[in-house]
Amino acid sequence: MELTDLIAPQKYNLISEIDRFDSDRIALLWESEDGEKQSVSYHELIQKGKRFANVLNKLGIKKGDKVMTIVPRIIDAYVIYLGALRAGIAVIPGSEMLRSGDISFRINQGEAKAIITYKDFTEQVDNIQEKMPSLKHKISVAGETDGWLSMDSLMDEVTDSYTTVDTDKDDMAFLTYTSGTSGTPKGVVHTHAWAYAHLRIAPKRWLNIKEGDIVWATAGPGWQKWIWTPFLSILGKGVTGLVYFGRFHPEKQLQLLQDYKVNVLCCTPTEYRLMSKVDHLADYDLSQLHTACSAGEALNRGVIDIFKETFDLQLKDGYGQTESTLLIGTLVGKEVRIGSMGQPILEEFITIIDEDGNQVPAGVVGNIAVRRDFPALFKTYYQQPDRYQAAVIGDYFLTGDRASRDKDNYFWFQGRRDDVIISSGYTIGPAEVEDALLKHEAIKDCAVVASPDAIRGNIVKAFVVLKDGYSENPSLIPQLQKFVKNQTAPYKYPRAIEFVSELPKTVSGKIMRSTLRDLEVRRAAEKQSD
Incomplete structure (x- = not known):
């Protein structure tokens, strides 16, 4: 793949990738823990997104502004992102597990104009004691909350006619916060151009998403991994995403994989470990599942062996960061080497260097590093350029992890460079x-x-x-x-x-x-x- 294939046009809004699939094809299949089910087409989802773009503009929130959202695995999460991005407004993802201090830090450091929160999570926002001068609006999702605007009511007051804002590829799309070894969380700036590059790398080279697939990525909104896969890799490829709104139970996860005939699964090693311990595992029919990926941490050999022996399914490791897309993994069509992280998704951009920024030979442990001109790498840490520079050596951004590589460029994880x-x-x-x-x-x-x-x-x-x-x-x-x-x-x-x-x-x-x-x-x- 040439570098030019990953560079977005100067005028580019990532929503254009999803608009290509505006039709009656199913975008999302949703099920709750209580058994409630919904499905939504691409056309319905896109139109709802346009309504929400009108909502934000009507409130005075416009291109270049930022909003924070704390919403679980519900369809409204997709609507919020689609609306904000279409309007040229950047999104600050927030997990429902954040507490008042976490939320106020993100609002203030990220200068959010609005907080858009699921009805059950509004209390943490209302408990904030700090002043939040940038915050102008609080919007409650999927229900009414005293002192909050209602997303449902606001959506009823606007039309679904909207012209996508003319954004530049370098405009901010996401401001995602990540933990560090010391100090406050870092705000990772991703532009629309990052999404362009991500869509041309991860879905094809690692997730192996194909036309007509049903894809289940279990990450929740509020995390960059949700933006990676449930949002971008699914909607940006025009396939159908499965969304489950409920607590994790390994038996339930296996049942859903069977019932929905899922073709691609992406979840954490912990989920795979717990599924592997289920009694009568072989009784579940996962024959439709052609790809099973894992990210977040290393998979252990025992779990890999169980899925291979039970379902003839090869679990695929993947490694990336909030600051990037997938960087290293078990790539489509490549030999699997158990215990290895896999190979760089684009080898010309990802390597191992020493403390002076020099590439190390095969077999030598060094720092996993990404060339700073990699189009799927973040722009900077928001308002914290010193923290960005601290992670840079020469032409490379350091991931904070250490590894060695063999003669065939398979990477072998050695541990963290820091204490994360x-x-x-x-x-x-x-x-x-x-x-x-x-x-x-x-x-x-x-x-x-x-x-x-x-x-x-x-x-x-x-x-x-x-x-x-x-x-x-x-x-x-x-x-x-x-x-x-x-x-x-x-x-x-x-x-x-x-x-x-x-x-x-x-x-x-x-x-x-x-x-x-x-x-x-x-x-x-x-x-x-x-």
Whole structure:
């Protein structure tokens, strides 16, 4: 593939990719945990998006503005994105697991003009104490909320006639926040041009999406992976997406795969691990499933073997970041090497370098790096250019992960370059959890690291030093866990807490998380050998 094939026209709005499929073909098949079902055609979805574009403009929100949205796996999530992007308005995705402090930070740092929130999540917004000078409107989705505008009512007041705003390829489309090892979350700026490149890479080279497929990508709105696949890779390729609005149960997931005759599945390793443990797994008919992809963290050999033996289905690893699209994976038509991350999706842009920015030979461990002119790489960290520069060496952006490669350019993961924790596909910055713990009256000091886990890959573990007067009582552990859940997104809470008298630190007083992380790896290895 030539570089020119990935570069968008100067005047480009990513909605044009979806408008190509304006017809009666089914865009989304939706089912709730209660068994309620809906289907929506491309034409219906596109027209609803136009209505919402009119809603935003009527409220005074226009091209160049930004809105934040916190909406679960419902059809309105797609409508919000379609409407905002058509109007040239950038979207700030937010998970329903965010807490008031998380939300206010994103609104203020991202200068959002509106917050568009599912009716059941509005309380966290109403509890915000900080001033939010940019915020002009609060819109409640799928129901009425006191003090909020109603999306349904607003949609009834406008037409579905709308001319797509003339956007430049370099205009912002998404502002997605990601965790780092220290400090506040980073706002990742993706332009319309990023979407153009993504659509010409991941759906064909990794997901293997074909005409007429039914595709189920389980990521939820609020995450960049939802933009990658449920939104762009499905609607941008004119196929049908399955959407399930309910809690995860492995048996239910297998039943839906069977009932809807899903052709392409993309979910987390944790979901695959739990499905692999289901009794009578072979009783499920997954014969229509031609591609099964995994992203978020590495797949383990045992799970891969079970799906291969049971369904003759080869699970495909994939590696990418909020800042990019898929970078490395088990690519269509390529040999599978178990344990490998796979190969770069475009080898001329993705390599392994040393600390001086030089490519390293095969077999040498270095930093996974992406050439900065890769069209499917983010533009910058919003209003934080110093954090962008800190991740750059010469012509390369560093992903933060380390690997080696063999003579055939298969990459082999070696670990994080920093302290970011990946658990069940979630990326968690230890500093965020430490900050929450330190607000508790009993905590004097703490350090948070990844601890190996058979199901989740890693869990968040906290090593805690108590203040004088507090005892290392096991009953304090659930109290601390609940406290963290109330301070920040619940998926970040420490599933394990260990009391210690002191933390390992450098002579300058910095916590040596790597020492604690290595300790957890050794303990896991010893436990496995017992």
